[in-house]
Structure formats: C-alpha cells, structure tokens
Amino acid sequence: MEKSAVIDVLKTQIIQQLNLDIDPKTVTADSYLFGDAGLGLDSIDALELVVLLDKNYDIKIGNPEDVKEHFKSLSTLADYVLEKSPVVA
C-alpha cells in the first residue's frame, strides 16, 4: 500500500473515530495532530489513537510515551503503520 493511500485512510479514520468537526481537505500529511497549530488533539485523543491502531492495524502499544514521535503528524503516523502493521502490505 502506498504511503499516500495510508495517509488518506488514516485521515478518514481519525476524523470519524475522534468525532472531529474538520473538513478533511484542510488536513495535510504534515498537519500536527496535537496542539493548536494542527488538529488540536488532546490526551484522551492520544489514547483513542492507540485504540485505533490496535483495532484497525493490529499494532499494540504498551506505553504511548514510546511512540510520541510517531504521533507527530499523519505522515509520521503512516510511516509507523507501514513499518509495524502486519495487516498493511
């Protein structure tokens, strides 16, 4: 699966799962997931992302602190999914 396709799927899943009132067109691969400059996700959303990765990509994260850098943007998250997920070829 191409990275751009993974980014598109992740974007849709995050917006749906996290109930974000955001136009997907305004979210780019490099938009920050956390903080006011990006999608504005909070600590509960971080946990929700952990569940999303487990549910959709069979990626189990024990300690969210360990994957902080991968949660920076959609692009870094897609890289992480492509590297770790057994269900994304």
Added chain:
Amino acid sequence: MKTSIQHICHISQQTISLDGKVVFHLENQVESNEFLNESYRFLQIDYPKFFKMDILAKLAFIATELICKSLIIKDINKDEVGIVFGNKSSSLMADLTHQRSIQDKNAHFPSPAVFVYTLPNIMMGEMCIRHGFSNENTLFISEEFDAEILAKYTNHLLNERIVEHCMGGWVDAQPGNYEAFLYFVGTGKSAFWGEHTAENILGLKQKSAEEIAENFQKTAFESEPISSEY
C-alpha cells in the same frame, strides 16, 4: 433572601426554546445526536470539542450556551456561579455505547473518549470548562424532576452566599428520549420568570413542555415548514 429565575431554556422533542420563544426546531425526525449537532451548527457556536461530547453533555452545553448569551447581568462573577442539576438516567447513553464496545470478547476495543462520559457529572465539568464556572456543582439523581430538592438546595447556596448565581435544572437522556430544562437563578430583584420556588420551577417546566408539545404537534401536521429564529 429572595431568589429569582432570570432565564429558562428547554430542549426536548427536537425543539429548543429560550425564555419561552422557540429558537430552533427540526421537523424531520432524526437521532438525538444528529438533532443536537444540527442545533449547534444553526446556533453558530464555535467550540469543536462539542462533537466529542455525549448526548447528556451536549444537551447541557447547548442550553447553558443559550442562557449565558442572554444574561441580563453581563458582569457576573463566574467564580460565584454554581450548578445544581437533577437527572434520572445518569449517563445511560454513554454507558450503553461503552457496553457495546466491550460486548464482543474478540473485538474488545473500549473507547477512552466514550468512557470519560460514563459519569453524569462530566456534563457539568464541560460547562465549567467552557464558561469558567468554578464553584459548587451538584447532581441529584431521582426518578422524576424533583423541584423541591433542587429549589431547596439552590436557595441554600444563594442564601448562605456560597454562590451569587446558580444554573439549575434537569438534564436527562435515554434511548429515544431526551430533555434539558435549565434555568438561571440569582438574588435580588424579581426577574421576569418570578421567584425561585419549587412550585414555580415545576410550573414553568410543565408549561414549557406543553408549549413544546403543542409546537411539535402543529409542525408534525403542517405542510409548511416552521421557520426558526435565533
């Protein structure tokens, strides 16, 4: 000390009324969540976190938002505003959603964002965060709207000067049914909605519910859509 009701807001049957006037009504029957999302957009509120809330918090949020925008007294001290609510079903709607997410042993994915709402007083926390209220807040759970205890407790807070104002009322949501009846209470001069007594809030709630039901009946049989004003 005399306490008085300054504003009331009632949400039920796809209708929102503020101080006796319908400000939003949706004719097409939709799920409660969809109705509340539609009302948020119609009222042009800008608070994206709204979409993450459960039904209970959304009901309290919309009603509080409308009341706060209409306050006669603009310079209220938000540190001195209390919240006293009543509720029947606790956080049943969030509980059911959470339960569904853990039903299947092979697909056990509880959502943290749902789980945080499995306590009814979280809705009051959301109101405090939004409006900066930082005083007493209490939720009484009872089978029916218990005007007696709500009025008594609220008046105690006001008379003992624990709070200067209080948001009171009833917020309840269960499958297929929801209702928020909120009122803003203060001390001093008598307000438009009269003295804050158990009899008065019970009467206002009943009257408001009748008006909403009447509006609902009327629009259900009319071919012309009702226009909403805000």
